[in-house]
Amino acid sequence: MGITISLKVNGRGFSREVNPGMQLVDFLREDLRLTGTHVGCDTAQCGACTVHVDGRAVKACNVLAVQAAGREVTTIEGIARNGELHPMQAAFKSCHGLQCGFCTPGMVMSAIDLVQHHDHSSDAQIREGLEGNLCRCTGYHNIVKAVRQGAQAMGAQR
């Protein structure tokens, strides 16, 4: 007894029948095989599954697939344009803002949302803005640095 939903993911339209209890993250990972969005916890604390729904960051493990019906979802696979990394991705690369890479997709998606919709003028604000994303490798310093650099690059691009 599935429900058919239609939505746009990374600019492409999909129409799929899903179980009403299916989380958005499972829909993305299992049905669409967009495995860049990761699952690191079962309590919505780690933020590895962060994606954009209608341009706002959400934790995809806390949203049902049916809630995304009719919306536009962007995942980590969809932010590079024409083979060019998104400025935030490029900043993470140049600032060594990642190690094992597992938290990185969520971190980048949250950082973009932070820069686009919140005040991020100080390191403290960046740290607060990324509170919902956990990283076990880096110690966050380089992530903050990357977000700062990525924000500048995004500003320049606009």
Add this chain to the structure above:
Amino acid sequence: MNAPTEGFVGKSIERREDARFLTGRGQYTDDIRFPNQSYAAFVRSPYAHARIVSVKTDAAKQADGVLGVFTGEHFRQIGGLPCGWLITSLDGTPMKEPKHPVLADGKVLHVGDPVAFVVADTLAQAKAAAALVEVEYEELPAVVDPAKAAGSKSVVHDAAPDNVSFRWGIGDKDAVDAAFKSAAHVTRLEFRNNRLVPNAIEPRAVNAQCNVADDTFTLHVANQNPHVERLLMCAFVLGIPEHKLRVVAPDVGGGFGSKIYLYNEDCALVWASKQVGRPIKWTADRSESFLTDAHGRDHVTTAELALDKDGKFLAMRVSSVANLGAYLSTFASAVPTILFGTLLAGQYTTPKIRVDVTGVFTNTAPVDAYRGAGRPEATYVVERLVDTAAREMKIDPVELRRRNFIKEFPYASPVGLTYDTGDYETTLKRATELADVKGFASRRQQSEQKGLKRGLGYACYIEACGLGPSSIAGQLGARAGLFESGEVRVHPTGKVTVFTGSHSHGQGHETTFAQLVADKLGIPMDDIDIQHGDTAKINFGMGTYGSRSLAVGGTAIAKATDKIIAKGRKIAAHLMEAGEGDVVFEGGQFKVTGTDKAVPFGAVAIHRVRAAQLPARQARAGPERDRVLRPEQLHLPRGQLRVRGRGRCADRRGAHRPLHRGRRLRQRRQPDDRRGPGPRRARAGHRAGAAGARRLRPRLGPAALGQLHGLRDAARRRPARVHRRDGEGHPVEGESARRQGLRRGGRDRLPARGDQRDLRRDRHEERADARDAARRVAGDARRALNVSEDRQCRHSHTRRRRRWSMRPRLRRAARRSSWPAGSRCSRRCGSGSRHPNR
């Protein structure tokens, strides 16, 4: 010089792996889905300690999509998960190692202990069916506090009725006690180094499949050392022939130690994949990770420091109870002992140290290595003591440290390590400058005015890293070697693939190792690919932990690259019609010194394949590859046994040898019997006698635990036959070691040294020369032609006598820079010095 020749090492280079991680193209275990994929869900104990009265699986079996339900009964005849490090108690008895079953059978010993698992078409179906498994428990009193575990009425394992696995200790107890009696001041502390959960951001994940057509298995697993995982699973648990199991550790989202170990779920899924005939995937949810990943630390410690009136340390006495959890995890026993006790000198000249460690079982998740493993625990003990003593004696903590710093090197600590060099005063001085200690008082005052507290503390850390060498680790109880493999394969077009036994789970090997090889070969990094984490691709590996990847694995690659260059010089010399001695390798080009003749690396590579252009004796057609499987493993880790980055440890006799010399001595005098089992020792058992052969050969079935002891015993066994020499230098052949009065351990455990060794070497050289002469006389043209100019015998030489017979010749060859014409591998492999199979 062109761009690549400027060198890569030491440059800041953007990581190559980042591109895929940043675009969501990483392939972590849970990202992989095979056709016909099925899923597993585990039923876990909600009790810390309980008897399993019954497990009812009927309802679960009937549930939608269920392919199989498995319980402890299915694994009763299968081996337990082994522990890789034998610790011997002070009374000489081996540690107690109760069976660690794949699924709990009869009793559950900690919350999260797996009792059953369900395999179903979908994860949701598996989870739903797992909820239908009815387990009836009879709860038993649990012991969770390590301080109360020893002698508790609640017994975790019947095999360890006092809950004690081992009572270990090092240091001169009487001397320490005496020093305490004469001390002007004694600082005493009791504290607990709390347990923690490693919590890698990627939960543990397993995807196992069996190809029933040829009975081979493939296991994808989030793991730090796939070869060790395969070895342990095959030899000790499931009894699968090792060549029938491929273990792949793809992109792994951090480990911090917790993914070193062999886990129940890994074994359970591999076993069940054959039963259900489909790939099975299990990924821990975070709650399961908390319950079942091996935890870290958990020591209860009493520590005392004796000082004279000037604050000079006289002695230290440490007594720790280490919580091992409910079962011995893969390296659980080494962490609170070898990796803890030996670091208790810290940076200080404490002349007498005594440490006692009791390892206890409790009804808690197993405890094993986590970030630093044992060494942070030791530093915590030492630095807490020093800071407390400074406060009690009203001496400035910096000053107290200065008075006690090691200043003369090499320094042999009373707990077994030798520090070769260090400058602790300078680092502490720099730290006080960086922390602006002088300005602290005013900062504290400012904080207080705001109603805030501000503190200042010191810690001087020291660590032993790059774990190894195998010989020393073996003497300390390691059941596996601590070497690393590195293989460099040059393709005909000059591109290079590097295979390493290390594993990257965030460390960036794909960049660092490529940097290293590019630097040496003078070719662009883009021409180099790094492969790791797959037992089907990489010959063998010990994996990544203990800060050893670059130190040990990287050096193995560097050595292999050197060999490639050495071979390239021979070919280049031929191509340029120059003497090999005149060819140098610079900036990616082989050049003839003093001329403008040069051939690039890539040209040499292609000539290697167009073998027709090479003289017959150099033509080993095909792409060039070179491999260092045991890359001087006996010295690399020794050299890298770092104490603040530059240390090394003494050899067994306590002498502080120069690194190079120490290595060579060790190689020569260490007979294979002492090395313990290794992948290349196909005939290891022969050397340990018939009983050893039986024990060493991994077997199937329930005797797996017995084999574990067998391996240990074999590794400790002295040679059955030791060739001693009488006064005139003639070998006393055929007499058993025991009859010769040789003891196990100590210097006598190894055959001839010093003069005896020289005698033997001379004799071997004489024999080798005689053989060579005989062959020349016989005019064995085929063999003579096959002898390559590099004279590099690549035969594996697994038999000891023959292996040893090579050593003096190799050494002699090194002295003379060339071998006599016609010399060949002493194994008479029929191809001169170049063995056809390699």
